[in-house]
Amino acid sequence: MDEMRAMLDSLMGKDRNASINERKKKRSSFRDPEVCKWYLLDFCPHELFPNTKSDLGPCPNIHSDALREAFLADPEHDALQAQYEEDFAKVLQELVDQVEAKIKKGNQRIVAPIPEATLPEDKQQRVNELEARISDRLKKAEELAEEGRISECALFHQEIATYKDEIERIKATPFDSYIRKETQLRVCNVCGAMQSLADSMSRFESHVTGKQHMGYEKIRAYLAEIRKRQEERKKDGVNGDEAKRASEGDRERDRE
Template sequence: MALAAAALLDELMGRNRNVAPNEKGKKLNWEDSEYCKYYLVKFCPHDLFVNTRADLGVCTKIHDEEVKKLFAEGKSFKKILYQEEFVRFCQSMINDVDRKIIKGKQRLELKSQTETIPVSAECQRNTEEINTLTDRINSLVEKAEQAGYQGNVDQAQDLMKLCDKLKEERDSLKRIQENPNTSSSSAQVQEKQMEVCEVCGAFLIVGDAQQRIDDHLMGKQHVGFARIKAAIQEVQALIDNIRLKSERPSTETNFKFNRREPRRGDSYHRDRDHNNGIKNNRDSRDKDRNVNRRHFGNNTSSVGPHRNRDRHSHHRHSGRDRDRDRDRNRERSGDQQSPHHSHRR
């Protein structure tokens, strides 16, 4: 009551009704904990089921329309947190209703399968009741005739009225016996005609009057749960859209980073890497050469003298050949000059 009275006074006199003239009013901020998060996102579920079986009680937070407008215009990351909390709370209520619907269907199915009175036993019982009624009717007719003979007209009329009632009852039993499909009890027939509402979980009568069906569809429970289901889909779509927009810029940034143009220093780094690779190849070849020298050092020492001796013999033979050729050339040149010298003499 106090919260309702305070809300009414705020609506009539303003939220700053208790502020002095020389004081400033409090600035509105939708992030304050005193405001209802569910009301800021969409609506407060506590207001949907007042005075019903699904009543959630009075909301302890403030519902302010101006703060709701500030929330809709705001761009803080906390908005998605409020929306997710709203979806979680509403989804928990829908889960409870779904469990209620499942239990109601199981209950109707169980009652439809269990037959309290078999059809054959019921027919036998109807036959016995018909025979009993026939005997009573015959006895009453005899008593009425005797009363008429004795002059008791009133008694005779009363007995005949009673006979008429018994005849009507006997005729109804005969009709039921002739149609065994309609011989089930009225309670069973009523249960078989029941169904469960897929929105709020209430029990409905199949083929009920249209006025009662309309009253149910316009009731607080049915309208409230239908509104909650629609709000869950709408708010969840907003959350997915916000997450998609937040993930898209990071993907574009990574693509630009991977496809960036070469910078000025990239050629220097490539040349340096190339030179380092050549140097490493040279070092590896030098290492292999040193290893081969160390491995074959002893063999070269034993073969060295033979190679030197062959080299000296080769030089010696080549020198002799050159001297022999020189002498031959001199002899040829001497033979050619001798006739001239003799002629001059």
């Protein structure tokens, strides 16, 4: 029921059940401050991420397809579009900056050096014992080498290598699972979500068709379109006077 009411509100306006005289008095203009200018342009970010971590909540302004049509047909459409896009670009850029910060943080987490293990006392004692043996064997190996007893020296070096391997195993054990987990992750460069490199194709498809990924993809694409149009306006010599006049016209109408 609520969905049907919302759809009718969008198509016919919230005052659809009011009398003709009441509607004439209350009829909205797309220029009204309570009308969502982002929705007039294309989409409202508030609608992109419902029930996700990026949910922006409901938009406080009016979304109306009828007002969007009026905006598209308005003689000052191009100037108003430039004005609205300038404001919208700031909002979209802020959203992109936020997700870029998330992506950077995620990548730093993946490549961060693994902190040195704090070993339990018994394991640390074993490491100390092995290091002492290594030191002792190195001295003896040097003495044997000076005496020309190469084969015996080689045996000591083999023993040293065995001790070093054991030390590495002891120190690596507490972080094995952490290392495996972190090195198997990647960060989505669109929405910042963590993904496993071992994900199946179905999980990958589920991600790229999800609300967050598609939402940020839409934001990035539309922001790029706005930037392109802004550059084209600069090349064409449009200096914003028309948009300024349209904005002043909006304020005049608001005061009426």
